[in-house]
Amino acid sequence: MEPLEVGILGVPMDLGSSRRGTDMGPSAIRYARLTDALRQVGHRVRDLGNLEVPVAESLDAGNPRLKHIEAIEPVWRLLADRVARLAGEGRVPLVLGGDHSLAVGTIGGLLAAGWDDLGVLWFDAHADFNDPATTPSGNVHGMPVACIVGHGTPELLAHTRWLPRYLPARRLVMIGLRDVDPGEREKLRRSGIVTYTMQQIDELGIAEVTRRALQHLDGEGVRRLYVSFDVDVVDPDVAPGVGTPVVGGLTYRESHLAMEIVAESGLLAGMEVVEVNPIRDVLNRTAEVAVALIASAFGKRIL
Ligand SMILES: NC(=[NH2+])NCCC[C@H](N)C(=O)O
Ligand SMILES: [Mn+2]
Numbered sequence: 654m655e656p657l658e659v660g661i662l663g664v665p666m667d668l669g670s671s672r673r674g675t676d677m678g679p680s681a682i683r684y685a686r687l688t689d690a691l692r693q694v695g696h697r698v699r700d701l702g703n704l705e706v707p708v709a710e711s712l713d714a715g716n717p718r719l720k721h722i723e724a725i726e727p728v729w730r731l732l733a734d735r736v737a738r739l740a741g742e743g744r745v746p747l748v749l750g751g752d753h754s755l756a757v758g759t760i761g762g763l764l765a766a767g768w769d770d771l772g773v774l775w776f777d778a779h780a781d782f783n784d785p786a787t788t789p790s791g792n793v794h795g796m797p798v799a800c801i802v803g804h805g806t807p808e809l810l811a812h813t814r815w816l817p818r819y820l821p822a823r824r825l826v827m828i829g830l831r832d833v834d835p836g837e838r839e840k841l842r843r844s845g846i847v848t849y850t851m852q853q854i855d856e857l858g859i860a861e862v863t864r865r866a867l868q869h870l871d872g873e874g875v876r877r878l879y880v881s882f883d884v885d886v887v888d889p890d891v892a893p894g895v896g897t898p899v900v901g902g903l904t905y906r907e908s909h910l911a912m913e914i915v916a917e918s919g920l921l922a923g924m925e926v927v928e929v930n931p932i933r934d935v936l937n938r939t940a941e942v943a944v945a946l947i948a949s950a951f952g953k954r955i956l
């Protein structure tokens with residue numbers, strides 16, 4: 654991989670989740686030597702620090718079907734500005750979460766930067782495609798995909814009016830699904846989003862699935878790839894430090910192989926790693942897995 658100018662941005666946010674702790678994700682990932690890992694692969698790295706995010710205890714959650722949205726939307730806007738600026742400077746944004754709701758800000762920022770050839774690989778145990786009508790929890794980290802592709806109730810989409818446009822649903826591919834809510838399933842079928850469940854990964858293998866996903870995006874005109882990596886896609890035995898663990902996830906090697914294939918595609922233009930929750934982790938193991946996966950996505954090779 655060509656040497657890149659990587660810009661790291663932390664988003665210490667857990668307002669989108671009912672469990673506290675993902676606000677400490679950026680620190681845990683940095684502590685696991687992220688910049689060293691990227692420099693070893695040959696990239697130039699600049700860490701731009703963290704965004705300021707309100708603390709849950711200082712707020713009222715508000716609407717129980719859209720918790721903390723009044724505090725989350727301003728974080729999205731701020732994050733979108735910062736990401737758009739990074740992209741405008743020719744830097745590759747690497748965003749450290751934080752709960753997965755932040756993806757609305759990152760992807761919104763890339764759309765604002767005029768990335769018309771953007772496609773998204775969404776690695777996740779969950780579909781994150783709920784809206785206030787379908788959500789079982791009211792947690793906004795279960796809704797970012799609905800916001801990004803513009804498929805949600807007007808109440809939800811009212812908070813995305815700052816987006817320059819929505820991402821076409823066919824430019825987002827989900828990999829690793831194994832916990833989808835009933836309301837999400839219906840919406841997902843009609844959405845145009847391409848999905849690969851754990852069953853398909855078991856049957857086809859992660860290499861074939863990742864290659865098919867990339868091939869589909871290529872056919873949609875995607876030339877710049879953004880990887881949204883929710884660490885709960887990895888099996889909780891390997892990555893226990895997450896807010897919403899689901900058994901039956903990717904093995905250590907499967908998740909690496911997917912990242913290695915992403916690197917080989919030559920299309921990686923940005924990445925976020927979200928949902929690392931140090932409170933639930935064991936000796937920062939999940940953050941270490943996150944750093945190793947980032948290194949693979951950014952071109953680290955075994956030989
Ligand atoms: N980014 C995540 N970890 N999302 C978990 C979502 C869980 C569940 N589907 C919900 O909407 O509440
Ligand atoms: Mn997620």
Ligand SMILES: [Mn+2]
Nearest residue numbers: 778779883885
């Ligand atoms: Mn998830």
